[in-house]
Amino acid sequence: MNDLRIGLVGTGGIGRTHIERINGRLQGGKVVACADPAGAFGLSVAEKYGIQGFENPIDMINDPGIDAVMCTTADPYHEECVLASIAAGKYIFCEKPLAPKADACKRIVEAEMKAGRKLVQVGFMRRYDAGYKQLKAAIDSKEYGEPLLLHCAHRNPSVPADWDNSMAVENSMVHEIDVLRWLLGEDYATAEVRYGKPTNNGPKGLHDPQVMILTTKSGVRIDVESFVNNHNDYHIKCEVVCDGAVLNMPQPNYISVNAKAVTGQAMYTDCFQRFADAYNDEIQAWINASKEGRVDGPTAWDGYACQVAAAAASKARETQEIVPVEYDPMPDFYKG
Template sequence: MDNHLIRVGVIGCGAIGKEHVERLTNVVSQTKVVAVYDYVEKVADEVAQKYDAKSFASGEELIASNDVDAVVVCSTDETHAGYVVECLKQNKYVFCEKPLALTAKECEEMMAIESEQGHRLLQMGFNRRFDKGYVEMKKAIEAGEVGEPLMIHSAHRNIAQAAGFQTDYAITRVAIHEIDISRWLLNDEYDEVQVLKVKQSKRTSGDWLNPQLMMFTTKSGQRIDVEVQTDGAYAYDIRCQVVGEDGTLDLPDPAAVTKRKNQQVSYGLGDHWASRFADSYDEEFIEWATGILNDQLVGASTWDGYASCVTSDALIQSRKTGQPEKVTMIEQAEIYK
């Protein structure tokens, strides 16, 4: 790696993997995709041919290549931990899509290795931290514009899900974004969480629970409620309101043309995460590349991935027990402070 160009290998060439390859090629000027791997060889070969990259026989082989400076992991959830650990052992920068791992122990292993290396190597794929709306909300909170934050009301609504969707995915794949962004906005950790039973939607196409209502209490006593609709919603719609002592902050809708016709005012809503958060994904990878070149990553860390994993586990346990569950984490290592 020279001072101006990062050679990137991408593991996982599914929907989001292809989005990221395109982004790293045509949006981020400091990166070049030189290697790809997917367990479906044909898919990897097609991506490699399109972007003039090399298709590798395994993710481990890609990580070990001297021609790869940094790795993007967007493969299936259960493979994330193994690839990330291998990158960290080789002191190689890695970007990992959520979730970081399936267990807290795997996250703890990653943090131990990263601490031994002496600097941050991993950035989590929590792109909402780079969304302009959330960034403005964060700035307003830090400036004290609405006084001390007291609570957050959030909603994450989806039109549909892919085949094989399960009840737990509403937490580990969907609400995980609200888990992270609420911690980030409030600059606090969770003390207790709970999943509450609500009336189920007839619009659900599978046999998973939908919707789900999740409650969070932070260490300082702030309350957060997150409504998660994983299927049958009217649009892909993300809502967030911070209630402070002196006012409220609302996440703005994406820019759209307002139509005034037939005594009505209307504007369109999106149908997919890729279009709703396209700009934040771009900014996320631009900042990742800049962080690598400066050896100072600024996005979500391994600790943030760990916190989301522990919180997800507690939420799943609460759904099973019907009771509030404590969020218990290990001591934070110095490199994450």
């Protein structure tokens, strides 16, 4: 195969960023067509980038000129897009979440198993970040003993005006839900969410910051702070307390800035700056694997497992109680 011919569904901000990333910086693939649930808008984006436009996303997915699909739509459209790609026998990269609800994720899992081969990768880009990969290697080496506690934080300078209390878990800490499960190599047993004293930076009635507490099956205790209106910077923290060491994820190399009579470091203000290399590595790996006929990133089962834990954490937020995380047994199809 020459370039992997990619059809992109969902031409909002991240979709357009992926078009520019794939067609301008990465190797082995090209976005050759796009579509959007808002048909006319998708056609206008296609014209802007000089690629083929489809008014109907399903028509694009089924077109023989498309080898693989990328789904970057709003969350409610993910299930339809992914199921259509599976039915067409095409590899699909779906930005997180795989679907908004665990039962929808389960339908995707069942469709993929029925198709008889893995076709779905979920866009959990933190697994491709150099810092998280270093932590993963250190934990897996067993050199520092077993992980006992994790202290994590996910901070944003601000969020959109329509942000509500549910989004701290479902749009922000969902990244930690996936990457920490991957980091430790085990599922969660319980989830709870507690509120901090609300900041004056956010709208009235918004509980910000929030703290999610997860306990794994083996008893590892995890706390994750979500503070999405800190009015300062975009900052990700992960500290792993082990039997014989404390492991801290390395921070990016910020430039030093002299400004306004102060010497300090410039810091990132959004995830696209902080995880730029991870996004590039993630999509490049997906292109390479798709051309070679395999999925080697986060699977549909990972997408399901994440939404089960997120649903438990959301229920815990609403009830202010500890909630069990209850998964279906993992099918053999996804083991190994």
